[in-house]
Amino acid sequence: MSLSASDKLLSDLRWRDRLFNGNWLPSQGGVCEVVEPGTGEPLSSVGFANATDVTTACADAAKAQAEWAGLGARERADLFRRAANILQQNFDELSVYVARETGGIIPKGQHEVREAIAILHHAAALAQQSCGEILQSPPGRLSLARRVPRGVVGIISPFNFPLVLSMRAVAPALACGNTVVLKPDPQTPVSGGFMIARAFEEAGLPEGVLHVLPGAAEAGEALCTDRHVQMIQFTGSTAVGRRVGELAGKHLKKVSLELGGNNALIILDDADLDVAVNNAAWGAFLHQGQICMAASRIFVQEPIREAFTRKLAEKAEQLPVGNPAAGQVALGPLINEKQLQRIKSIIADSVAAGARIEAGGEHEGLFHQATVLSGVKPGMRAFDEECFGPVTNIIGFNTDEEALQLANQHEGSLAAAVISPSVGRAMRIVDQLKSGLVHVNDQTVNDDANNPFGAPGVAGAGSSVGGPADIDEYTRWQWLTIKDTPPQYPF
Missing domain, CATH: 3.40.309.10 (Aldehyde Dehydrogenase; Chain A, domain 2)
Structure with a gap:
């Protein structure tokens, strides 16, 4: 894919003062200036979501979920591979932007893009895995335990490795048939959100399947409490993770926490x-x-x-x-x-x-x-x-x-x-x-795209994301039985 200069992947003409729902739309919550840590100078300006923006996005994601889940596994897998190719074709541009927005060295930016590509390929494979078992059952009945999408997954991601830590949740959640509302940290909204939105937009993701809404605590709390959201995946500090867990638990949502730790x-x-x-x-x-x-x-x-x-x-x-x-x-x-x-x-x-x-x-x-x-x-x-x-x-x-x-x-x-x-x-x-x-015989900073990532206690309450943990996180069990004809009951 070749993009024109005016339509390049990271042209901020797309997202300037905007949010993403498959299209680019103005924010009800105003705008947020993004500052480059290395210079103190403005780098971009993005839409800043409030609770109203989040409520609208969650309702739209719920409407889009059934059709997205009904798309063939091969079609979903092809879409992830296209998104990966788009990141690869724009590798240098993306790496420099990640480095500038996060204050990281260029190899760190390159690492984030490289891992995001690997995660997309993992998601492509995940979309085509069998998810269930045939259970023992009486003659004349087929009994299945199958994994089905949770529905709408809310994702809140941090500033430090924004592309990897957003993509690590977004891609497998989508691969499992969910729709996603992503709230990246407003300090890194492009690396943690709009970079992903652009790749999926160019890859042909249907409208309403992915929403990207940078915002502050108001937007995060609205996401955790919205009735359309079945699951929250949060990566960030222990203090905020406690609040996310409290809100999600109060509203009986599945919650996945990846926090810090004194390593x-x-x-x-x-x-x-x-x-x-x-x-x-x-x-x-x-x-x-x-x-x-x-x-x-x-x-x-x-x-x-x-x-x-x-x-x-x-x-x-x-x-x-x-x-x-x-x-x-x-x-x-x-x-x-x-x-x-x-x-x-x-x-x-x-x-x-x-x-x-x-x-x-x-x-x-x-x-x-x-x-x-x-x-x-x-x-x-x-x-x-x-x-x-x-x-x-x-x-x-x-x-x-x-x-x-x-x-x-x-x-x-x-x-x-x-x-x-x-x-x-x-x-x-x-x-x-x-x-x-x-x-x-290694130091503590290690992560592959295919490993379960999580920890006990204040480091994450025992939840994990990534690799073999993804199906457990982003789907739920459903028992299905099938009979040729209904039985006759005594009353």
Whole structure:
């Protein structure tokens, strides 16, 4: 597919001050200016949905759902493949835009587009999977347990990896026969919403099947309470996830939560020091630590703790910080001033409680240095809270049992990892880690398009999305029996 310059995939003439329902329409809630974190300059202007916009979209999605679910599986699969091809054909343009809107480095933008393409291909396969079983039944009756669409799925996605985390829910929900109302974070509405809308629009998705409505809490609460919505899939902070779960539960909706977590990377004393430092730096500082899987707590066995701390601090000091669109840097800006102030507060409070800054700790505007804290202990904010910034904390331990006890000292952990050449030793720890994603001889930031993604406790209440979990999430069981003729009952 070749688009003209005036009709290119990311021409904001399409979405400027608009929302999407298959067409581009004005918003009842006004408009929202999107600011590029790396420059502080306006990047775009989009429609800003209010509760009225959400109510209208949910009703329209409900009307469109039966016809969409009735479309042949092969036709739906072909549509996802076309959408994937459109993303591939516009790969460079999309990658740069994701990087600019999120404040990420260009390889991070490329990763998001690449994963979104993989997710679309997964959805194409999902659309053609058999979903059910033939049950034992008396002669003369066919008894089936089958998976059917839930109906309208509301999706609320975050700012940090907006394209991946929106597409991860949108594509499988659509593949299972649902219609979708997507509320991307208003800080990243194009990467998290309109980029997806444009790909599906060009691929030929019918009107009303996908709605994209950037908005604030009012729009999110309207989505969680609307009578036409059968399910909410939310990715974001634990605090907002509690509110989403409360509202969805009150209205008896299926809810899927993918939240944060105070993640643990355990370095055993037999680990290769340089390899361990390399893994730790990547897991801690990728995308400024604004990743739900970031290695925020690094547990290092005492015989190598001092050397590890020195090497990690040296590496952190060498990581360049700046605008990713203007040069080769390792860390870009934080998403906003609020997040910056929270990170500064966690560092200051932890230092006041006895932690030490081994590297970093300073910032210039939204550009915060890679920061390493040592002497961190339970009870300090740096140990107890997810920072969601370029800050990692080193905690020493003596025995494997102590490492396990410290690592599990949380209300919920999304990811954990153990590095050791002794796989058996690492597995004895891994088998007892209370985390949703666990890795041996790797750092904590890992995600493929085909893996179940979720965690217990405050990291997501045990729900998962992705790969084999998608059918469970986006469909429900229905029992169907078929007889040739109705039976005669005694009354």
